[in-house]
Amino acid sequence: MPTSASLNTLTNHQIRLASRPVGLPTRANWSATTEPVQPPAAGGVLVKTLALSLDPAMRGWMNEGKSYIPPVGIGEVMRAGGVGVVVASENPLFAVGDHVSGSLGVQEYMLVPGDQLKRNGLFKIDLRLGGLTEWLNVLGMPGMTGYFGLMDVGLPQVGETLVVSGAAGAVGQTVGQMAKIKGCRVIGIAGGAAKCDWVVNTLGFDTCIDYKAGPDAVRDGLKQHCPDGVDIYFDNVGGDILDQVLARLARGARIIICGAISQYNNTTPVQGPKNYLSLLVNRARMQGIVVFDYADRYHQAVAEMAGYLKDGRMHSKEDVVHGLQTFPEALLKLFAGENFGKLVLQVAES
Amino acid sequence: MPTSASLNTLTNHQIRLASRPVGLPTRANWSATTEPVQPPAAGGVLVKTLALSLDPAMRGWMNEGKSYIPPVGIGEVMRAGGVGVVVASENPLFAVGDHVSGSLGVQEYMLVPGDQLKRNGLFKIDLRLGGLTEWLNVLGMPGMTGYFGLMDVGLPQVGETLVVSGAAGAVGQTVGQMAKIKGCRVIGIAGGAAKCDWVVNTLGFDTCIDYKAGPDAVRDGLKQHCPDGVDIYFDNVGGDILDQVLARLARGARIIICGAISQYNNTTPVQGPKNYLSLLVNRARMQGIVVFDYADRYHQAVAEMAGYLKDGRMHSKEDVVHGLQTFPEALLKLFAGENFGKLVLQVAES
Numbered sequence: 001m002p003t004s005a006s007l008n009t010l011t012n013h014q015i016r017l018a019s020r021p022v023g024l025p026t027r028a029n030w031s032a033t034t035e036p037v038q039p040p041a042a043g044g045v046l047v048k049t050l051a052l053s054l055d056p057a058m059r060g061w062m063n064e065g066k067s068y069i070p071p072v073g074i075g076e077v078m079r080a081g082g083v084g085v086v087v088a089s090e091n092p093l094f095a096v097g098d099h100v101s102g103s104l105g106v107q108e109y110m111l112v113p114g115d116q117l118k119r120n121g122l123f124k125i126d127l128r129l130g131g132l133t134e135w136l137n138v139l140g141m142p143g144m145t146g147y148f149g150l151m152d153v154g155l156p157q158v159g160e161t162l163v164v165s166g167a168a169g170a171v172g173q174t175v176g177q178m179a180k181i182k183g184c185r186v187i188g189i190a191g192g193a194a195k196c197d198w199v200v201n202t203l204g205f206d207t208c209i210d211y212k213a214g215p216d217a218v219r220d221g222l223k224q225h226c227p228d229g230v231d232i233y234f235d236n237v238g239g240d241i242l243d244q245v246l247a248r249l250a251r252g253a254r255i256i257i258c259g260a261i262s263q264y265n266n267t268t269p270v271q272g273p274k275n276y277l278s279l280l281v282n283r284a285r286m287q288g289i290v291v292f293d294y295a296d297r298y299h300q301a302v303a304e305m306a307g308y309l310k311d312g313r314m315h316s317k318e319d320v321v322h323g324l325q326t327f328p329e330a331l332l333k334l335f336a337g338e339n340f341g342k343l344v345l346q347v348a349e350s
Numbered sequence: 351m352p353t354s355a356s357l358n359t360l361t362n363h364q365i366r367l368a369s370r371p372v373g374l375p376t377r378a379n380w381s382a383t384t385e386p387v388q389p390p391a392a393g394g395v396l397v398k399t400l401a402l403s404l405d406p407a408m409r410g411w412m413n414e415g416k417s418y419i420p421p422v423g424i425g426e427v428m429r430a431g432g433v434g435v436v437v438a439s440e441n442p443l444f445a446v447g448d449h450v451s452g453s454l455g456v457q458e459y460m461l462v463p464g465d466q467l468k469r470n471g472l473f474k475i476d477l478r479l480g481g482l483t484e485w486l487n488v489l490g491m492p493g494m495t496g497y498f499g500l501m502d503v504g505l506p507q508v509g510e511t512l513v514v515s516g517a518a519g520a521v522g523q524t525v526g527q528m529a530k531i532k533g534c535r536v537i538g539i540a541g542g543a544a545k546c547d548w549v550v551n552t553l554g555f556d557t558c559i560d561y562k563a564g565p566d567a568v569r570d571g572l573k574q575h576c577p578d579g580v581d582i583y584f585d586n587v588g589g590d591i592l593d594q595v596l597a598r599l600a601r602g603a604r605i606i607i608c609g610a611i612s613q614y615n616n617t618t619p620v621q622g623p624k625n626y627l628s629l630l631v632n633r634a635r636m637q638g639i640v641v642f643d644y645a646d647r648y649h650q651a652v653a654e655m656a657g658y659l660k661d662g663r664m665h666s667k668e669d670v671v672h673g674l675q676t677f678p679e680a681l682l683k684l685f686a687g688e689n690f691g692k693l694v695l696q697v698a699e700s
Contacts, residue, residue, distance in 0.1 A: 068631045243622075257630045272593070272622025280607045280638030281418045288630030 007046070007088060010037040014107035015327050017072045021062055024265045024335060029062070030078070030328050039088055043114020045122065046088040049104045050350070051320075053081040053136040054327075054343040055170070056236075056334050059264040068290045078106040078327075083125060083135050085350070091117070094124070101125050101135055106327050108347060121295075129306035130316070137342035138174050138309065138316040139302050145291040146174030146234070147301040149256040150182075152294070153287050154232045158183030161226050163245055166236035167208055168195035168317075170342035171258055174305070175234045176205050177314045184232070187225050189218060189241060191337040198340075202315055211241060212337075218244045229253065229282075237262045239271050246275035253284040265335055317341030357396070357438060360387040364457035365677050367422045371412055374615045374685060379412070380428070380678050389438055393464020395472065396438040399454045400700070401670075403431040403486040404677075404693040405520070406586075406684050409614040418640045428456040428677075433475060433485050435700070441467070444474070451475050451485055456677050458697060471645075479656035480666065487692035488524050488659065488666040489652050495641040496524030496584070497651040499606040500532075502644070503637050504582045508533030511576050513595055516586035517558055518545035518667075520692035521608055524655070525584045526555050527664045534582070537575050539568060539591060541687040548690075552665055561591060562687075568594045579603065579632075587612045589621050596625035603634035615685055667691030 011034050018031040040046045061072045061079055072079050082104035086094050091114060094100065102122035104110040112120050130139045137143060149171075150156060162179040166172040167188025176186045176199065188199040188208035196208035209221030218241055222230070229250030235242050238260025245255070263270045279286060294301075308314035319339040321330045324347050333339045361384050368381040390396045411422050411429055422429050432454035436444050441464060444450065452472035454460040462470050480489045487493060499521075500506060512529040516522040517538025526536045526549065538549040538558035546558035559571030568591055572580070579600030585592050588610025595605070613620045629636060644651075658664035669689040671680045674697050683689045 066631075238627075257627070259630070260627055263627075270624045270627060272624035272626055274620045274622035276622055276626070276636070277588075277607070277610055277613075277620060277638075279636060280609070280640065281416075283638050283640055283643060285635055285637040286626070286629060287635040288627075288633050290630065290633055293633060 007037050007039050010109070011035070012037050012107055012109040013324055014077050014105070015324065016075055016077050017062060019074065020064060021265075023267045024332060025059070025062065025328065027328050032325065037109050038111055040090045040111060041113065042090050043117075044090050045086055045094045045100075045112045045117070047084040047100055047102070047104060047110045047112065047122070048087045049082050049084045049108050049110060049347045051083050051133055051136060052104065052106060052327075052345040052347060053140060053142075054331055054334060054345055055081075055142070056259055056261045056264060058331060059335070068292075080104060080106045081136065081141055082110075082347075083132050084110070090114070094122075099125050099127055099132070101140065106324065108324060129302065130309055133318040133320060133342070133344050134309065134316045136344055137170055137318050138305050138314060141291055142170030142342055143174045143305060143316075144294060144298050144301055145258060145289065146171045147178060147305065148291065148294040148297070149234060149258050149289040150175050150178050150232075153256045153289055154179075154234060154254050156182045156184050156232060159185070160231035161185045161187065161228065161250070162232040162234065163187045163189065163222070163226065163230050164234040164236070165189040165241050166259075166261065167199045167205065168340060169236065171236055172234070173199075173203060173315070173317060173341070177203055177308070178305075179232070180204055181308065181313060187222075189221075189237075195340060198317070202317075219247075222248045232256070234258060235260070238273075239263060242273050243275045246273055246278040249278050249282040249284045251282050251284070253282055255284065255286040257286060257288040261335065318344045320344045320346050322346045357387050357389050360459070361385070362387050362457055362459040363674055364427050364455070365674065366425055366427050367412060369424065370414060371615075373617045374682060375409070375412065375678065377678050382675065387459050388461055390440045390461060391463065392440050393467075394440050395436055395444045395450075395462045395467070397434040397450055397452070397454060397460045397462065397472070398437045399432050399434045399458050399460060399697045401433050401483055401486060402454065402456060402677075402695040402697060403490060403492075404681050404684060404695055405431075405492070406609055406611045406614060408681060409685070418642075430454060430456045431486065431491055432697075433482050434460065440464070444472075449475050449477055449482070451490065456674065458674060479652065480659055483668040483670060483692070483694045484659065484666045486694050487520055487668050488655050488664060491641055492520030492692055493524045493655060493666075494644060494648050494651055495608060495639065496521045497528060497655065498641065498644040498647070499584060499608055499639040500525050500528050500582075503606045503639055504529075504584060504604050506532045506534050506582060509535070510581035511535045511537065511578065511600070512582040512584065513537045513539065513572070513576065513580050514584040514586070515539040515591050516609075516611065517549045517555065518690060519586065521586055522584070523549075523553060523665070523667060523691070527553055527658070528655075529582070530554055531658065531663060537572075539571075539587075545690060548667070552667075569597075572598045582606070584608060585610070588623075589613060592623050593625045596623055596628040599628050599632040599634045601632050601634070603632055605634065605636040607636060607638040611685065668694045670694045670696050672696045
């Protein structure tokens with residue numbers, strides 16, 4: 001571990017937002033900067049980034065305008081959740097060597113002043129409950145999103161039919177596995193045979209529709225596998241797939257709106273669900289979720305799902321890419337559907 | 351009252367669906383027929399139609415395809431709810447002279463066999479609780495739709511801001527008045543100054559936005575009158591107005607999807623709400639309602655609202671047009687927004 005004296009010799013490499021993208025982000029939207037690492041003042045903590053979570057939501061944070069959190073400002077270090085290790089601490093609640101999770105940003109070191117600890121969301125993680133990257137997946141924000149979206153908005157009942165898009169992604173894998181544990185019949189939607197095989201054979205979904213298999217694959221798959229309609233749809237993608245599921249709702253269905261990755265890089269207006277009147281015909285409900293609202297209950301979900309990871313009832317799959325400087329290209333894997341599992345950027349080994 | 355013997359001399363004029371419309375229905379989509387009136391068999395009731403309810407939902411019933419009720423078949427008498435008087439009865443529960451409400455159809459006489467009474471929804475109405483046309487409005491299907499949509503899905507809280515489109519229409523007037531009684535601040539959206547004046551000055555809404563006042567009237571009006579966002583939106587119209595309200599939701603908002611009159615005569619696909627991701631940002635909910643689900647509780651809503659009509663806290667306004675043969679043109683008033691109040695077709699005086 002570096003001492004305070006040696007900290008001054010360290011350099012912090014960072015990726016900053018240089019301009020707002022139109023459509024898919026490019027290299028030109030980012031700038032690489034370096035700063036000397038500063039030791040923490042009283043109450044503060046210095047964290048060395050080990051791994052960062054790359055999420056579809058990042059694309060939204062790059063846009064101007066009001067949303068559930070403010071946009072990243074031009075010239076600011078790109079926002080990112082991550083896990084790391086405390087390398088210097090002036091706070092009795094954090095010791096050097098502690099592993100932590102928080103909003104670390106796309107950079108090698110994050111200095112969190114004492115009065116920013118809560119705002120940053122910094123908390124200690126217990127590697128006995130799950131591995132480092134699992135703390136960015138099932139035990140992290142995606143897992144919490146899937147858990148509370150399913151349990152609090154989806155209200156799963158034994159025997160119901162649940163469909164989840166982005167099934168092999170971070171949120172999708174938690175949703176489908178939790179729904180199986182709660183007694184639902186689970187149909188995933190994912191891109192490609194490899195993801196579909198994994199979702200069924202490793203995660204235990206009842207079936208998985210490969211949306212890349214043809215223009216009618218989703219429509220035909222839903223018709224085949226949901227003869228009595230869809231009771232719960234957990235939507236990570238929006239667009240045509242949302243419309244296809246709307247056309248097959250069961251009476252009293254619940255749709256959880258978690259994201260719309262198909263729409264985030266649009267240069268035209270968002271595609272609204274033209275089948276939304278199915279909500280009327282089927283007395284169904286479409287509801288949005290933002291994970292931060294459940295922060296007080298994260299520990300419950302972590303405890304429950306860490307148990308399932310231990311006893312083998314749940315699996316957590318991460319797609320790990322390496323090197324801070326690969327961030328701009330790594331992020332694009334999400335929008336091409338190229339990641340297989342939760343996309344994680346490993347920044348340092350320890 | 352005619353006797354059984356004299357019934358045979360009566361002619362029943364009817365309007366039948368001749369073909370399925372594309373876009374707005376025309377005269378060519380209807381046919382006029384006549385049949386001799388038949389006396390009821392054992393258990394049955396013969397009802398003389400006095401007034402029929404003309405509703406936007408009728409447009410949906412004219413389309414092929416699955417919905418919350420089957421479509422009207424080609425050649426069938428057009429489905430319509432109505433109020434009438436029993437002119438012959440072979441059922442001890444109904445006496446000649448009783449006023450009733452039920453699915454009478456667009457015709458002068460409805461013969462309801464004994465085994466069809468429940469399916470028809472025939473029930474006696476008490477003209478001490480409300481006038482004949484009020485039983486098609488606040489005390490009828492539109493009133494029940496507004497009442498249960500607001501109370502069961504909207505969940506109004508004192509001090510919340512409610513917006514209702516089609517504010518001067520059948521459902522809208524009930525929704526806004528009930529929301530005022532429940533302590534909400536109520537903003538109507540209606541077409542034209544006369545409707546807006548009535549909604550504010552007679553019904554007691556806090557304000558009303560005239561959507562015909564200009565292309566930005568709804569956007570600007572919502573911005574002005576809902577500075578803290580919209581807590582409840584009761585949507586009767588869909589289309590652009592739904593999108594404008596979505597753009598101004600308060601956190602935790604509830605949207606009741608009751609109808610989408612702006613879309614019913616489309617010859618292109620329904621316009622999906624492109625701002626639906628506001629549901630996510632605002633942790634909001636959009637839910638459909640079909641009034642028939644609440645049939646067991648109609649009597650409660652009727653009792654409550656009949657009291658408000660009596661004590662002057664609620665008003666019921668009907669726009670009455672006359673003559674069975676005017677049905678094809680009368681229906682079109684709805685889609686042009688020309689009706690002022692609940693549209694009723696008076697078929698006979700007594």
